Amino acid sequence: MPATYQHILGSKVYHFKSLAELMAKATPARSGDRLAGVAAATDEERVVAQMTLAEVPLKTFLNDVLVPYELDEVTRLIIDEHDSVAFQAISHLTVGDFRNWLLSDNVGTAELRNVSQGITPEMAAAVSKIMRNQDLILVAKKCQVTSAFRNTIGLSGRLSTRLQPNHPTDDINGIAASILDGLLYGSGDAVMGINPATDNVQQAIKLMHLMDEVIQKYQIPTQSCVLTHVTNTIEAIEAGAPVDLVFQSIGGTQATNTSFGVDLSLLAEAQQAALSLDRGTVGQNVMYFETGQGSALSANAHFGIDQQSCEARAYAVARKFNPLLVNTVVGFIGPEYLFDGKEIIRAGLEDHFCGKLLGLPMGCDVCYTNHAEADQNDMDNLLTLLGVAGCSFIMGVPGADDIMLNYQTTSFHDALYARSVLGLKPAPEFEVWLHKMNIFTDEKRPSLTSSIPDSFAHSLAPFSGSGV
Amino acid sequence: MTDKKSHKANVLEDVELSASELVTHNPWRILQNFTDARIGLGRAGISLPTNELLAFQLAHAQARDAVHLPLDVQTLADDIRSLSLPVVPQSPIILHSLAENRVTYLQRPDLGRRLNEVSQQQIIKLQQSGEVSCKEYDLAIVVVDGLSSCAIQDNAAALINALANELRDDSNRLGQDWRLAPITIVQQGRVAVGDEVASLLNANAVLVLVGERPGLSSPDSLGMYLTWAPKLGLTDVSRNCISNVRPAGMSFMEASHKAMYLLRESRDKKISGVALKDRTNTHDTDQVTSSANFLLAKP
Structure with a gap:
């Protein structure tokens, strides 16, 4: 049964009918969401949605799916292959806590790698919506994927x-x-x-x-x-x-x-x-x-x-x-x-x-x-x-x-x-x-050769009459 | 003091490079003979030389202007009227989409695909007053500003002229007329708006002339879209496209020749879109099977 989400700001009660609506309204403004008719109507509604989303437990995303499991093989892939052992380290957190966890001094490359398979795309999307650009940069830099x-x-x-x-x-x-x-x-x-x-x-x-x-x-x-x-x-x-x-x-x-x-x-x-x-x-x-x-x-x-x-x-x-x-x-x-x-x-x-x-x-x-x-x-x-x-x-x-x-x-x-x-x-x-190949000439910085490296000079030889 | 001064002068002299030394040229620039890509631009340090930077900025400015400059509808209408086409009335009918301005147009493709109510009524009133016939037409040519007004401003009238010649020749050859609907011009329009216009005009086929998304080196590119039995709600699956029509791209003659082929096939088979294949000879791609090129030349 999908939950409803609400937030009280002053005398106003904001209702969000579904997790999909909450996620959409919490998204920083962009034309595609306006075209789809899913964007927040006002700046205030957007931030209220972000505040509401920050309170949502990460566990919710494993039960309240955005696209029905029966209808969509991507949902089935996300749910069926979720690594609950990897998830354990963050399973007690809300979306707002998750942001703090990602930014924490104690969480580095190894910790991020260990939980990676326990994070669903919706969890990643949700937390990104309440992160500033510098947060997105800082955490991405801690991740290392080769x-x-x-x-x-x-x-x-x-x-x-x-x-x-x-x-x-x-x-x-x-x-x-x-x-x-x-x-x-x-x-x-x-x-x-x-x-x-x-x-x-x-x-x-x-x-x-x-x-x-x-x-x-x-x-x-x-x-x-x-x-x-x-x-x-x-x-x-x-x-x-x-x-x-x-x-x-x-x-x-x-x-x-x-x-x-x-x-x-x-x-x-x-x-x-x-x-x-x-x-x-x-x-x-x-x-x-x-x-x-x-x-x-x-x-x-x-x-x-x-x-x-x-x-x-x-x-x-x-x-x-x-x-x-x-x-x-x-x-x-x-x-x-x-x-x-x-x-x-x-x-x-x-x-x-x-x-x-x-x-x-x-x-x-x-x-x-x-x-x-x-x-x-x-x-x-x-x-x-x-x-x-x-x-x-x-x-x-x-x-x-x-x-x-x-x-x-x-x-x-x-x-x-x-x-x-x-x-x-x-x-x-x-x-x-x-x-x-003598294309880069300096070990420390990208410094290019000013002449054509020998191995390529041969390929260009036919054009030499015309100025090469 | 004097020593210090002369020392300073020497240091300055050491770093002073002559203007010609500031840019490293790329001898392989000659390979631009093989491609319009911006190769062999040279470099200042590792960055673009000033002339190349500004050349790029100019190309981008022209592409931007093509998107944002409004179509001069009156001039275009005059250009088209002066072609003396076999249509009634000879003055194009000027229409507008539901997108009120450019900013809305760019963000709401759905609004650009529909006529506004004033335009719908305008066509109906012209039909009621008898200025436009209510009888069936074989073809409606709909001119749409799209994403490049200059593509339309500079190319549409000349292309329509070439098309009219093809239609006349075809009629003479087959002894079967192409009954042409009055020309319409739609502002802030997308391709699909042509379907609505043509269905209001009772046309069996529509040829939309639209300003294409401008490329950096092709701000004036015009596209032609053919739809058989145009009506609201059709998608690109029902359309045939001829792209890159402009003086430096596909010529008006070649484009109208291709269009004529598609129109004939479309009228014969009563179809358009993926089911209708363009079998005119093209040299769109280099179909040589060998991958031989100068980089792989043997010593």
Whole structure:
């Protein structure tokens, strides 16, 4: 029987009909929740909802589920795989106590790791709603999650990048040009990942071969991925293509995942197919997931739940499959979900925090579209904050301009900025390679060579007559 | 004193770099021949050189302006009227969605998909007064500002002209007329608003010309959406899209040629959307099977 939640403020009694309504109204303001009609009507109601939510025991989230158990396999996954032993250390706490516990001096990396499997996405979402940005940063920084394939992602003091060499017609030399640019700026340790221009399996296989051959020829300790539908990747594996990572967009309700054409068993099948290739050298995390607030509403599959809680539930799906990378594509969806720089920054910090708390190798596509109220300065702010928070990886595109997806994300230069001001390094295996190739010239800071390293000079030789 | 002064001068001289030394250029910039991506930009330290920073800011400013500049409806209406299209009346009908302003429009896509009541009544009154026929039309062309007014302002009239030529040629070839509804312009509209307009006009098909979400290097990109049997509540599954129509993208001629193909197929088969495939020749993607490229060249 779902409880009702209420709070008395002065002479006014606030009623919240369900946990979903309470969570939604406690969420810091954003356009997607207004569009869904679930946001608090006033600022006062929002804070009262936060006060009410702070009083809710964490145990409640195991009984009062946001989406019915019978209707939703994501709910079943969350409840059936909950680790009650790990939960013990925090089972007596309310949401408000949980915030204090997370911030406590006595709780460090080990304690957070020990309780991780006892925390449900809804608990993480709930506590994030009553945390300020600095709380989200401080706790995320205490979490440490590492994953590995041909290098190790997420170690302390490291910031990795996905090299994203997209091209609007998948032109092979156009893609290769962006790959070269990225490598020579020290980008590509999280993954070399292409969003293909079409959903064609043959095309995907060609791009897989392209990246695999580049990785082999230059002996780069990294992995590749073509971001096509999971069924295409399975087909590519069956056709003998060199697949390192399996990509898929996922959401926090079964209905959202249905709209993406996936379910848990299909993801399991894809993971097994990739594992069977045994291509990892230092680890076997073979999955790459992308998420983003608003996807459930956009698929009309949100069940009256706020978009941030839906997003956190997607992380339950992700952690089932031990991914190498989980990427929240925070500003891509547009201003009807996250209106401006302030909302995008908040959402990026929430997603990173919730992901890390739940034990995921969390990265962020720090990005915006041209119809959002955001600009490069907002991205600088979010990038810096995420760098401080220990974000595992960010994107890297030439000059911050993705000419295929028509949006702006972080550039190769941006990553070097973050590494420089925050003293962060690439993944250790990739860092060794950058020095060996004479791309980075200084052990202590990201200092680039001013000439073209020998091994790449050969590839550029044919163009020397035209000015190279 | 003198010694100290000259020492200070020497130190200053040591750190004084000539302007040309401040930027490290990337010799692989020549590879821009292969891609419009912003590669080989060079660097000041590890950061963007000033000229590249400002070039980016300009592109972003143009994309932003494209989103926020209101459509100059009167000029567009004049441009379209001067095409002397075979429609009655020749002046476009000017309509407005339920989204009152840009800020609302950006946050409430649902409001941009519906006409406001004044606009609904306007069409009905024109039909009652006989200025607009109540008989069935084969096609309604609905011009919608969408997310880029400049895409519409700069490209819509020329594209409609090219389309009208295709329709005329097709009618002559087949001896079957394309009865064209009066042109409508919808402000603060999304693609789906065309379905409502076309169903009020009794049109069997609608072609929506809409300003697309502007990219950094393509602020003036226009999209065309075809729907057969338009009515309220349809989704993208029922539509065929032709994207990136602009002088530097797909030409008006090619776009109207594609649209004509889809229109013919749609009228013959009485369908649109995923069931209707575009089989005109395209070079959308590089379908070469080899992954050969300069990075993999053998010594």
